[in-house]
Amino acid sequence: MTHDLITMGRISVDIYPNDIGVDLAEVSSFGKYLGGSPANVAVAAARHGRRPAVITRTGDDPFGAFLHQELRRYGVDDQWVAPVSALQTPVTFCAIRPPEDFPLYFYGRSPSAPDWEIEAGELDTAAIADATIFWSTVTGLSRPTAREAQVAAHQARPQASLAAGQHTILDLDYRPMFWDSVEQAREQVERILPQVTVAVGNSEECAVAVGEGTPDEQADRLLAAGVRLAVVKRGAEGVMAATADERVISAPLPVETVNGLGAGDAFGGALVHGLLAGWPLEQVLDYANAAGALVASEIACSEAMPTPSAVNRMLADRGRTVPEEVTA
8 A cells, every 4th residue: 555644753642631721730630642743643634534654663561552552543554653662652741821831741752762763774665655745853853763764764755756746744843852952953954855845844943944034035945955845834924835936825714722732733634635635735725724723722632633524614614715625
């Protein structure tokens, strides 16, 4: 089977409070969910009827078993999810203090985490090359072993070899606690950008990759680095996307924010769906924007990933174009 999407990188168990608006010290009960950005993007794509897989590692423990169970429940191929016996499955706690305060606390990622122990020699490079879309993240470049694996994955599908409709996406998800410096992160991003066709990030993440500037300037620099589609999230001002031939902006779709942490992953899965469908860029952005907004209005991330019917209802309700349905 050729996968519509293969993602690679972080996975964890998300422990999110059921009590909203208070510090973790005051929370009395929690919910347990699949987490980790690449895993969430795969779940989001599955909700849109796509065939995704994830390349990652867990601990050989009950939390690792839980993540396998959840991936299968969501329809994500877990054949490349293997245990690392010496390490524990990471757990991520967050406090939920809307509208903008969602501090994260990472456990089980020091001195390393299982997904940072993916080795280049373990990769099914033929499957990676055949996948219609391959998705990786900047966080996956922050440790040597996973970094070399991610570079090998990108080398398995050089940009010049991609067929029409194939995409290689880099999520510019810079997390400063995983890096010694911005300069170190930029050096690694520059290393793989020539193989990337789509780069996605907010203005701060784009600044790590290509320097400070306006969204237009950052998009121009990403395009100059070889990317074919640059997506720059602009927060309250919406999201902008640029190619060599067009530049479009999707205005924000305001919602009452409950937990903003999963919005970017929902956006990513919907972006994948729109690219696979071949929609016009403006419709792809609006669709992804709506998916992100829907998840921001819920507590959970993976469990809240919307279906096409939910996204289309929001688009119709907000007066946006509903894309033509596709059969996955």
